Amino acid sequence: MNVRLYVWQRATAAVMAPLVLVHVAIVFYATRRGLSAADILGRTRGSIVWAMFYGTFVVAVAIHAAIGVRNVLAEWSPVSERHSGILAAIFGCCLLLLGLRAVAAVVLA
Amino acid sequence: MPTDTIKVAIWRGGADGRYQRYEVPLRQNQTVLDVVTFVQRHLDPTLSYRFACRVGMCGSCAMTVNGRPRWTCRTHVSKVIRRGRIAIGPLENLPVIKDLATDMRPFFEKWQKAKGTFIPSRTRNDPTELIAPTGAARRAADAAIECINCGICYAACDTVRWNDAYLGPAALNRAWSLVNDERDAGNVDRLAAVAASGGCHACHSHQSCQEHCPQALNPTASIAALKRRTMQAYLKGEIEA
Amino acid sequence: MMRLAHRAGVLWTAALVHRLSGLALALFLPLHFLALGLAIEGEARLEDFLRWSDAPLVKLAESGLVFLLLVHMLGGVRLLVIENLEWRDGQKQLATLAAAVSAVIAFIFLARVF
Numbered sequence: 029m030n031v032r033l034y035v036w037q038r039a040t041a042a043v044m045a046p047l048v049l050v051h052v053a054i055v056f057y058a059t060r061r062g063l064s065a066a067d068i069l070g071r072t073r074g075s076i077v078w079a080m081f082y083g084t085f086v087v088a089v090a091i092h093a094a095i096g097v098r099n100v101l102a103e104w105s106p107v108s109e110r111h112s113g114i115l116a117a118i119f120g121c122c123l124l125l126l127g128l129r130a131v132a133a134v135v136l137a
Numbered sequence: 138m139p140t141d142t143i144k145v146a147i148w149r150g151g152a153d154g155r156y157q158r159y160e161v162p163l164r165q166n167q168t169v170l171d172v173v174t175f176v177q178r179h180l181d182p183t184l185s186y187r188f189a190c191r192v193g194m195c196g197s198c199a200m201t202v203n204g205r206p207r208w209t210c211r212t213h214v215s216k217v218i219r220r221g222r223i224a225i226g227p228l229e230n231l232p233v234i235k236d237l238a239t240d241m242r243p244f245f246e247k248w249q250k251a252k253g254t255f256i257p258s259r260t261r262n263d264p265t266e267l268i269a270p271t272g273a274a275r276r277a278a279d280a281a282i283e284c285i286n287c288g289i290c291y292a293a294c295d296t297v298r299w300n301d302a303y304l305g306p307a308a309l310n311r312a313w314s315l316v317n318d319e320r321d322a323g324n325v326d327r328l329a330a331v332a333a334s335g336g337c338h339a340c341h342s343h344q345s346c347q348e349h350c351p352q353a354l355n356p357t358a359s360i361a362a363l364k365r366r367t368m369q370a371y372l373k374g375e376i377e378a
Numbered sequence: 379m380m381r382l383a384h385r386a387g388v389l390w391t392a393a394l395v396h397r398l399s400g401l402a403l404a405l406f407l408p409l410h411f412l413a414l415g416l417a418i419e420g421e422a423r424l425e426d427f428l429r430w431s432d433a434p435l436v437k438l439a440e441s442g443l444v445f446l447l448l449v450h451m452l453g454g455v456r457l458l459v460i461e462n463l464e465w466r467d468g469q470k471q472l473a474t475l476a477a478a479v480s481a482v483i484a485f486i487f488l489a490r491v492f
Contacts, residue, residue, distance in 0.1 A: 031371045032378030034338035034364065038461070041454050048451045052444065052483070059440075059491050062432075065425035069417060093404045100401060103299035109334065123407055130414035295390070342460055344389045344469060358465040365462060 033095050040092040047085050072134040079135045086127030094120025143218060145172055147184065148226040151233050156224065157181075169209035169217065170198050173225060173237065186237035193351070196287025200237050201226040206292040208351050228292040244288050244305070251308035252330045255315060256323030266320050278317035281310050281359050283352045290346035290356055302335030306346035306356030309337050313359035316366060329376045332367040340364075392453060392473035399450040406443060437491045445484035452476035 058068065072078045098116035102109045141163040146156040159176050170188055177184040188198040193211040200209050203217050203224055217223055231239035248254075259266060268275055290306040291297055297305050312331050315321050331337045337360045346356040370376045386394075416423045430436065453476050460469070 029338045030334045030336065030378050031332035031338055031367050031376070035368055035371065038368075038458065042458060045451055045455055045458075048447060052448065055444065056487065056490070059437075059487070063428075065417070065421045065428055068428075069421055069424070089407065093400070093407065096400045097404055100397060103296070109302070119404075123404075123411070126408050126411035126415070129418075130411040133415045133417040341393050342389070342457055342469075343393050345387075348387065348389075355465070357460070361461045361465065 029095075029099055033098075036091055037095040040088040043088045044085065044092065047081070047088070050081070051085070069134060073136075075135060079131060082131045082135075083128070086124065086131055090120045090124035090127060093123060142221075143172065143214065144222045145176065146222070146224040147173070147176060147237070148233075149184070149236050151235060154233070154236075156226075163214070163218075167214045169200070169202050169207070169212045169214060169223065169225065172214060172223065173200075173209060184237070185235045194285075196285045196289075196351070199228055199287045199289050199292070201229055201292065206289040206349055208287065208289070211351065228288050230292050230294065230297045231288065239288075241288060244286070244291050244307070247304045248286070248308045248311060250330065251304045251312045251336070252323060252327035253308050253311035253315065254323075255318065256321055258320055258322035268319055272319075274317040274319055277362070278314045281314035281317075281354060281356075284310055284314075284354060285352065287351065289349050289351060290354075293345040293349040295343055295345065296339055296341055300335065300339055303339045304331070304335055304337075306340075306360065309340070309363060310346075310354060310356040310359040312337075313363050316363070325375065328367050328370050331363050332371060332376055332378070337363040337367060388470040388473055392456075392477070395449060395477065396453040396457075399446040399453075402446050403443075403450060406446075434492070438488065441484045441488035441491075444487045445480050448480035448483055449477055452480055 061067070094116045097119055098112045101107045101112035101115060105112075107115065142160045143163050145159045145161050147159060148154055149157045159180050161172050161175050161180075164171070170191060173184070173186050174188075177186065186198075186200070188210060189195045191198070191210045193208055196208065198209045199206055201207075202209060202212055203219065206228055207217075209225070214223065225237065227233045227237050227239045231241065231243060234240050270276075270279070284307055286307060288307070290310075294303075294306055296303050309331060312327055316324055316327060340357070340360045342357050342361070344357045347354070347358070350356070367376065371378065413427055414424075416427050431440070453473065456469070456472050456476055459466075
């Protein structure tokens with residue numbers, strides 16, 4: 029872990045802290061109401077706010093989780109630091125793709 | 138009249154050694170160093186261990202006592218003995234030379250790698266630079282300066298255990314005290330050294346270093362401050378990743 | 379092999395919880411994204427999934443996830459404070475508080491869905 033990776037990991041963490049609070053509030057709201065898929069998609073379809081909120085969340089978490097996974101692999105597994113970085117980058121890309129796909133799934137008509 | 142004894146397990150051999158058991162008389166006022174010394178003088182002269190001052194000033198007698206790194210000359214038996222037993226081993230995270238003596242070279246090599254040495258900005262021909270002890274930088278340097286390189290923080294640190302490249306709490310703590318030394322001229326290289334892989338950013342703030350330091354130093358705080366300083370330097374383009 | 383010491387204290391445990399929660403969340407996220415992605419196949423598909431997730435065991439798992447997310451975030455905020463502001467003592471108390479708050483909120487989540 030060097031200063032560059034550190035800055036990216038801590039910056040995405042700082043961005044996500046308030047997003048997590050909002051997300052937990054949304055989760056509480058959705059589960060209380062027993063919202064159906066129709067209810068949910070009715071709110072998210074075509075919503076710029078939804079797209080931006082969760083789009084930002086997905087990008088940030090892909091970067092943050094990838095760096096975290098890199099550290100865990102490098103420290104707790106026999107994988108070298110260099111290979112940990114490669115595996116983690118692949119993981120980050122998967123998260124980014126799946127995440128943006130999910131955002132698109134609920135936002136796009 | 139039967140006297141009380143301590144059942145002591147002491148590490149013998151190198152990395153592939155084993156614990157060997159001894160019985161040592163329990164005394165009212167006794168340190169773990171006294172116990173080790175008794176074994177070497179009366180039971181087994183082949184036992185190897187280090188000590189020097191025996192009064193808690195030099196840090197040479199640091200060993201692992203019942204799983205924790207401690208100065209053995211400042212550890213009373215009564216504080217650590219459990220059901221009549223004590224286990225004594227060499228400091229962890231360092232190669233074992235023999236028995237209780239470790240090879241401190243990796244520890245000092247990392248000290249050098251962290252640029253933990255003073256780089257003068259003046260010569261003997263210049264007037265002495267006057268530094269007020271009350272300045273913020275001097276107070277920060279003084280808070281970190283009492284390290285005597287005993288290696289306990291290094292032995293206590295799990296990040297050192299998990300990451301071969303990690304410079305460790307002592308080296309980084311010294312780097313921080315020098316960063317605050319206004320007479321020092323080596324900060325660009327020093328910040329770059331501690332900002333590289335294995336530097337201050339590898340610290341997870343477990344605080345095992347701070348918890349075990351016999352000098353009551355706080356390397357976690359020093360390392361956190363280094364993180365701030367290197368981040369600023371990086372964002373300003375003064376150092377590169 | 380040298381006997382490794384049990385050195386765990388509050389802060390070491392906090393770091394372990396932070397790491398394990400992060401790993402668990404990282405492993406969960408692809409599944410979460412795939413579930414949401416069901417909406418691509420149409421509303422009915424997502425609805426089926428949501429009704430499946432009404433099951434008590436799933437709700438229990440979800441409250442576990444709420445705990446993991448909160449404890450990871452609050453523990454992370456504690457680190458951001460250590461790393462960006464002046465040093466403050468009382469880290470053990472702060473770490474314990476983070477875990478306690480997370481547990482309480484996760485419990486409230488669980489209580490509300492039953």
